Amino acid sequence: MRTLSFLLAVTAVLVSATIASADQRPNFLVIMCDDLGYGDLECYGHPSIRTPNLNKLADEGVRFTSYYSAAPVCSPSRAGLITGQTPTQVGIYDWIPGGSPMHVRAEEVTLPRLLKQAGYETGLFGKWHCNGKFNSPQQPQPDDLGFDYWFATQNNAGPTHENPVNFVRNGKKVGPTEGFSCQVVADEAINWLSEVRRNDKPFFALVTFHEPHEPIASPDDLVKSYPDADKKGEALYYANVTNMDRAVGRLMAKVDELNLRDNTLVVFTSDNGPETLNRYSSAWRSHGSPGPLRGMKLHIYDGGIRVPGIARMPGKIDAGIESDFPVCSLDLLPTLCELGGAEVPTDAKLDGTSLAPMFAGEMVEREKPLFWHYYRAFGEAKVAVRDGDWKLVALWDRGNVKPGSAYKTGDYQLITKANFTDFELYNLTEDIGETNDLADQHPEIANRLKKALLHKYEEATANAINWYAEKK
Structure with a gap:
């Protein structure tokens, strides 16, 4: 596999894994939205949606134009982020309905657990969606996977983003809350940062907003601020993204107020691409945009997996940088562990690559290409790899299955016995919309990536979990 390289201008080198003093190690604040499209932010080219706080965050750090989620759907994407592994490899194949047997198992290596073992204070705030039996002893909960403190919902904010009633705090039901979900989540994270966590320890906070996933509800003042959004539900969606941006601004203000700005790495992203308008009854407000990308949520094409990605750490990352180097949420586990001095087990089957060298202006070497597998993706394209400029997409022989309908018996x-019949090759630097299949023109590249794709697919499914094996 050829070496990928990336040089990021920096003014100082971040701490290495050999530093033992906690107060010298960086804090980590990772913010993830739900169904936010690649083209949904002002700083990513949306012509109408206002996102001043995220514009500022991008101006203060690096804006990635090839940032990828681990999957084109929510639960696998989240499982990939916390384990650093292809979601199929850890048995998370699709979104997890309430009561499902599917869950991230307690024995998995996880980012919060590794950082906690290294002396970090860890907190989760927002959407969890890594188990079906939420807040139950029958399956691991956030604290079982490494979070000291958690304030979360199993899936969406219910009944809508406005005044949600389904939050659980450290195993106890919270009951009705007042306000919109992103602000409720921001309130909890702000309180944890300022009043709950230990100030003598570095922290890892994972903030997972429900916005702009359905069922969408938005503040009236923001809805009215989009008078030109005349399609049904359009102003509601635009206002929803802007409200989330306000919550980000409040978080950043608290980081500054607590004098944490210079020693906190902030990463902002989304779990997958935007929801398709009218795919289901309540999706009439889903006016998300993939920008110039092909496909949307549930697609294996880039519209389903390429998402906004912003990173900021003043004094360590120069301001106003734009990078097209391909990175993925799978990279967060090895990156944050290296920067934070957390030891990753030598037998961990990570698919992500540490990006820590780039903070020292050095090359990043990716030993294997980025890989995605979603057996219920729209269309026949179910698997893909990206290596540098090139992306190979694999189509299977079983036609269409209903996208996003959740894992079922059978x-x-x-998942494990797919036969791939056709392969499409795209140069994403020259063809961001994946419109020109170059497999016939570049057979040597297609064959090389095909071997890598099939090898990783076999590896990811070799020990696949059959969650309904006990049922006849």
Whole structure:
């Protein structure tokens, strides 16, 4: 596999894994939205949606134009972020309905657990969606996977983003809350940062907003501020993204107020691409944009997996940088562990690559290409790899299956026994919209990536979990 390189201008080198003093190690604040499209932010080219706080965050750090989620759907994407592994490899194949047997197992290596073991204070705030039996002893909960403190919902904010009633704090139901979900989540994270966590320890906070996933609700003042959004539900969606931006601004203000700005790495991203308008009954407000990308949520094409990605750490990352180097949420586990001095087990089967060298202006070497697998993706394209400029997409022989309908009895065979019949090759630097299949023109590249794709697919499914194996 050829070496990928990336040089990021910096003014100082971040701490290495050999530094033992906690107060010298960086804090980590990772913010993830739900169904926010690549083209949904003002700083990513949206012509109408106002996101001043995220514009500022991008101006103060690096804006990635090839940032990828681990999957084109929520639960696998989140599982990938916390484990650093292809979601299929840890048994998270699709979104997890309430009551499902699917969950991230307690024995998995996780980012919060590794950082906690290294002396970090860890907190989760917002959407969890890594188990079906939420807040139950029958499955691991956020604290079992490494979070000291958690304030979360199993899936969406209910009944809508406005005044949600389904939050749980450290195993206890919270009951009705007042305000919109992103602000409720920001309030909890702000309180944890200022009043709950230990100030003598570095922290890792994972803030997972529900916005702009359905069912969408938005403040009236923001809805009215988009008078030109005349399609049904359009102003509601635009206002929803702007409200989330306000919550980000409040978080950043608190980081500054607590004098944490210079020693906190902030990463902002989304779990997958934007929801398709009218895909289901309540999706009439889903006016998200993939920008110039092909596909949307649930697609294996870039519209489903390429998302906004912004990173800021003043004094360590120069301001106003734009990078097209391909990175993925799978990279967060090895990167944050290296920067934070957390030891990753030598037998961990990570698919992400540490980006820590780039903070020292050095090359990043990716030993294997980025990989995605979603057996219920729209269309026949179910698997893809990206290596540098090139992306190979694999199509299977089983036609269409209903996208996003969740893992069911019998799906194990679809996941583990796929036959791939056709392969498409795209140069994403020259063809961001994946419109020109170059497999016939570049057979040597297609064959090389095909071997890598099939090898990783076999590896990811070799020990696949059959969650309904006990049922006849």
